[in-house]
Amino acid sequence: MSRARTGPRIPAPLLIPAALGVAFLVLPLVGLLVRAPWSSVAEQLAAPGVGQALRLSIVSATLATLLSLVLGVPLAWVLARSRIRGRSVLRALVTVPLVLPPVVGGVALFLVLGRQGIVGGWLDDTFGITIPFTTAAVVIAETFVAMPFLVVSVEGALRAADARFEDVAATLGADRWTTFRRVTLPMVAPGVAAGAVLCWARALGEFGATITFAGNFPGTTQTMPLAVYLALQRDPEAAIVLSLVLLAVSLATLLLLRDRWLGRAVP
């Protein structure tokens, strides 16, 4: 803050669009607060289904983040450190869900993991397991959409990290797995944390792939964004209250983790 005040004056052609940008991003959130039916907030929050949807959202977003960490961190390492062929093609493929409309992702998941899908059909025939319309489907849909955020951010951290530390570890006799565990991972921990937060937030807000692939059933697959969407049709006030809850959860996460971990990522 203090540096901005003593630094060079912001040129007008930058200042005006920047101010408009801030207004554009912040005003809708202010609108949510202004239009909120504060007198009936408690009553709306106590409505059956709200706690259920919130709990389901938090649980499924957390599971999706854990799954993304387990799969995404190794994937990011492969993209950043290995010298396998077609790495840039691989990176492009992995980041497709970032730009893909989530509904398309949901349809694609159906075609692979649905009851008639390539893998899902086999699961159904062999084990009698069906994925769509279950909480597992919610987690899968959220992971599909959110994992690329983690991969991109961890890969960035890995590229920025000094690979010479890893070389030194290798000359001291550490094998590659030990080097990854003891040197690389601690070095990029802030990047992994930032990626995990981004991933969690994206998973929490997931709508399109979830409603397409997992359906909408209270307690099983109806996450907060789905509840907000349907409440908007029936009772806009309820939708505003539900939105406030999501906003509060998102802000709390950002603030909490910013102090805990992210602060260290920016020296």
Add this chain to the structure above:
Amino acid sequence: MRTCPLLVLLAGSVVLAGCGGADASDQGADAGPGGTLTVFAAASLTDVFEDFGEQLEEEYPGLDVQISFAGSTALAGQLEQGAPADVFASADEAQMSRLEDAGLVDDADVFARNPLMLAVPVENPRGIVLPEGAAGIPSLTELITADMTVAVCAPEVPCGAAAAEVLDAAGLTDAPDTYEDDVRAVLTKVQLGEVDAGLVYVSDVRSAGDSILAYAFSESSRAINSYPVGVLTDAPNPEAARAFVDLVLSDAGQQALADAGFQPPS
């Protein structure tokens, strides 16, 4: 730095271009309906209303018909929030009266009715068979079993309100496994074979053709949705809106709706 004024200029020209577009749509108002006609219609009307739009565009070459199909409840909500539209066609009277109460529609005419049917994937995964020797139409309880995956519309939208009534009448309120946000989403999940059965309108069964099987059931008479259509009071293009509603209510329009599986208003 030097590119900054250029960016501002670019931004300005986009705004100007936007204004130009608005002027253009006002032209041609003298020679019959022209400009753009915006219709908000229930998802179940997709096929018929697309045909109506094309017919009207052929009749009035200056006219461009834009139709937004979605769950009636979502559309009514958008209209309440000030979405610019000329015509609203709802899949039940509740959503239309919501707009009439808000003074957004003056009067609406019921133009069709649409009962529910049970749609089943062509593979018939649960081997539903009509009860042997049953006189007339079976009950929903004879078609749906407890272990089936069933899709219905969310109770917020008209097809879901009707589905809730028929399930209640059949004592099957626990049957649904997913509440979809419009009837076409239910139909899609049946067509993909991802659910064992879904409650959709007769008109959806007709439009789906051979891609699904369908069963009529006795409880459907408990909740037959009536479809009203009305011109918005502040329609930007009232002349074209009137022409569209007249087409829907005309003999030809009623015939097209009957062909699509809709029943005439009672």
